Amino acid sequence: MKKQAVKLEDVAAVAGVSKTTVSRVLNNRGYLSQATIDKVHKAMQELHYRPNIIARQLYQQRTNLVGLVFPTVDNPFFGQLEACLDHELYKRGYRVLMGNSQNNPDRERAYLRQLLNGQVDGLIVGAHNEGIEQYRNIQLPVVSIERLVSKDIPVVAADNYAGGVLATQQLLDDGCQHIIHTNYPHDLASPNMERRRAYEELMRRHGLPMYTYEVSFDSSTAEKIKIFYRLFDEHPEVDGVFADNDTNASLIMQVARKRGRRVPEDLKVVGFDGANMTRTLLPELTTIQQPIQQMATAAVQLLQDQIDGKKTTNSVQLPVKLIHGTTA
Amino acid sequence: MKKQAVKLEDVAAVAGVSKTTVSRVLNNRGYLSQATIDKVHKAMQELHYRPNIIARQLYQQRTNLVGLVFPTVDNPFFGQLEACLDHELYKRGYRVLMGNSQNNPDRERAYLRQLLNGQVDGLIVGAHNEGIEQYRNIQLPVVSIERLVSKDIPVVAADNYAGGVLATQQLLDDGCQHIIHTNYPHDLASPNMERRRAYEELMRRHGLPMYTYEVSFDSSTAEKIKIFYRLFDEHPEVDGVFADNDTNASLIMQVARKRGRRVPEDLKVVGFDGANMTRTLLPELTTIQQPIQQMATAAVQLLQDQIDGKKTTNSVQLPVKLIHGTTA
DNA sequence: TCGCAGGTGTTAACCGGTTGACAGATAAAA
DNA sequence: TTTTATCTGTCAACCGGTTAACACCTGCGA
Structure with missing residues (x-):
């Protein structure tokens, strides 16, 4: 005491x-x-x-806190997303409790256990770990972003399929014949898989070979680079890459240069996300931009509806945009 | 209810x-x-x-929550810093309450008002706004990072003076004669000013002209770019830039290219921060790296000491490192 | 048989606010 | 004068845990 x-x-x-x-x-x-x-x-x-706020919270059974469960904030996409969410929530009088899982299921579980005990009024989740059983039979309002958690939980996501089409089509229009895609391990039930589906459909339709390299989000930079070196070794013929995020696109371009490839002359690259930070630090990258701000707005709206007791469990899909850089 | x-x-x-x-x-x-x-x-x-956690918190007069008051999480430096802080705090059993002030004094005040009311066990602050009187006579444990808040509050900072010397010296060694520096408006009492002091001392010692462009952290990207165009217009002779952070360094290089300057042939650039995200997206940038992880560890340690009632109000200064890229 | 230690469980106050029920006062309307 | 509406303010229960103080029981040594 x-x-x-x-x-x-x-x-x-x-x-x-x-x-x-x-x-x-x-x-x-x-x-x-x-x-x-x-x-x-x-x-x-x-x-x-x-x-004393705590005393008030106890009586009112309400904390005006919302938990954000994401992998990490040290990432252009999640950083901007959490900043937007924070801003939207602030406008509605909520504060944010950070729950960076670092893609560690134990940590995600620990956060959930704690947050479900009356610590927050709602949850916005985007962490990767599949099958966390605590999400089932949750009493709390929950919204998910770019992750499939459980079928009772509404999902806010970009139109990943359209994004996959835009990216692949751009590379095809550039005349690429050997396009490689990177994505998460496919056992993750993520809307990301729609990008891969689009890529594979287009490649099949054009009678071109398809190769997807699986890179987990939580690998270290060194591990990722190793995978990308392997990519160039196994497929020296590659002339186009559709990366699942801009950070990987950047790493791939670095590896390509080390391997003597010029971008875009020898190799075209299209990324995904188009977050502020990437646009500032790597403006030449051609990429598919997710509407991060709108995603945040939509997620907060859905959460508020649930908190208000409205029964709008509808998922939301938002349009993406191709940003023309010089890499494809 | x-x-x-x-x-x-x-x-x-x-x-x-x-x-x-x-x-x-x-x-x-x-x-x-x-x-x-x-x-x-x-x-x-x-x-x-x-x-119910809230009931327990009320009785125990302790929430195991720490508030983080920083400008934004959508930034390579603060993103990584907050991620590290979150991780360090997690290890000690604390969760994080996010307080992104967006450099808005009203928001910072609002967060403080709320957090001081028993919502958190301690505060780690790095927001810019000077003279928020609420920091005075605070009853709560507080640690500041890279900001001078009040003389009772311990500060964790990088050795900004040494960083300024390293950066300026590198440009001098590269043979630059017209080195421009960017920094915050100088009325902000920030340890950043030490970088400027180092720059000015070295320039003076070498009998070279000095120009500091003041760019506030919360300006929009467009505004910053406008300032940098002005920089090249007013000083076409510039052959070296010491930017106060890597994001500005990146913008300056973009503007330079638009103005027909080649980096590093016509213009050398040294940045500051050396955060993970910048290293990944802009690895060619020569920069002064701050020891972000150590800063987080030190800050959390200082906070814990205060919470435990130990009287260690000593500030901490940590060494920086020059990262050799290809831009200087 | 009594005294005492160790084990087991209960009562009630407490953390610091919020609010329904209610009492008393004053002024305006009947 | 009585009724009714409008103010002003108090009492005590409540939110959901925690814990000091205490009572009871059993077994053992004196």
Whole structure:
């Protein structure tokens, strides 16, 4: 137990009124004379009174906190997404409890266990780990972004299929014959798979060979680079790459240069995400831009609806856009 | 008021014991027979009981939450820093409450007002806004990162002066005669100013002209680009730039190319920060790397000490490193 | 038989706010 | 004068846990 802070009762004593009256002044509730209001305000000032939020939360059964469960914030896409979510939630009076799982199922579980115990009013999740059974039979409002969690939970996602088509078509239009795709391991039930489906359909339709390299999100940069070296070794004929995110696209271009390929002369590259940070640091990259801001807005709207008890469990899909750089 | 959840009392009723006994089982406290323990566990399982964290927090006057007040998470440096802080805090049993101020003093104030009301056990701040009076007379443990807040609050920072020397010296060694520096507006009392001081001292010592362009952190990308165009217009003779962060360095190089300058042939550029994301997306940039992980570790350690009541209000300064790229 | 230690469990106060129910006062309407 | 509406304010229960204080029981040594 920590030291005693000034509490409502102390204010009441100094102002010469009851706790209720102070609480009413605080919350602007019921009838109050100006004289009483002034008295109470004066007492609060004198004592440097700060109402204890936790006590209020306990009574109101509401914390105005929303948990964000994502892999990490140190990433152009998730960083911008969490920043947007934070901003949207702030506008509605919510604060954000960070739950970076680092793609560690234990951590995700730990966060969930804790957050479900009345710590937050709702959850927005985008972590990868499949089959976390705690998501089932959840009593809490939950919205998922770019992840399939459970069929009761609405998903906000970009139109990944259209994105896959745009990217692949761009490479085909550029005359590429040997296009390689990178994506998550396919056992992850992620909307990302739609990009792969689009890629494979287009390649098949054009009678071209298809190769997908699976790169898990939580691999280290060194591991990813190793995979990309292998990519060039196993497929020296590659003349186009459709990467599943801009960071991987950047790594692939670095490896390509090390292997003596010039981009875009010898190799075209299209990325995915088009986050602010990538646009600033790597503006030459041609990429499929996800509408991050809109995704955040939609997710928060869906969450608010659930918190308000509205039964709108509809998923949302938002359009993507091809950004023309110089790499494809 | 929301619907009633299963509470400790319900468990007690089902198990046929008192609230206290259930609480003891929960917290492993006092003497309990195995039979009682089993009975209680069985009842908890049956009812899917989850203890309400808020109630516990109220009694214990402790939330195991730490507030992070930074400008934004959508930035290579702050993104990585917050990820590291989150990780360090997690290891010690704390969760993170995000407080992105977006460099808006009102938002920073709003966060502070709320966080100080018992919402968090401590605060780690790195937001820019000077003179937020709420930081004075704070009862809460606070640590600041790369910001001077108030003299009672310990600061964790990189050795900015050494960084400024390294960067400027590199450009001088490269033979640059007209080196321009970018930094925050100088009225911000930030350790960043040490970089400027180092730059100016070296330039003066070499009898070279010095120009610092002030770019506020919260300007839009478009505004920053406008400033950098102006930089090249006003100083066509520039042959070296020491940017105060890698993002600005990237923008400057883009503007330089638009103006027909080749990097590094016509213009050398040194950045600052050396965060993961920049290293991945812009590996060719020569930059001064801040020890982000160590800064996070140090900050969390200092905070823990304060929470534990130890009186170690000493600030910490950590070494920086020059990363050789191809831009200088 | 009594005293005492160790084990087991309960009662009730407490954390710091919020609010329904209610009492008393004053003023306006009947 | 009585009734009714409008103010002003208090009491006590409540949110859901935690724990100090205490009571009871059993077994053992004196």
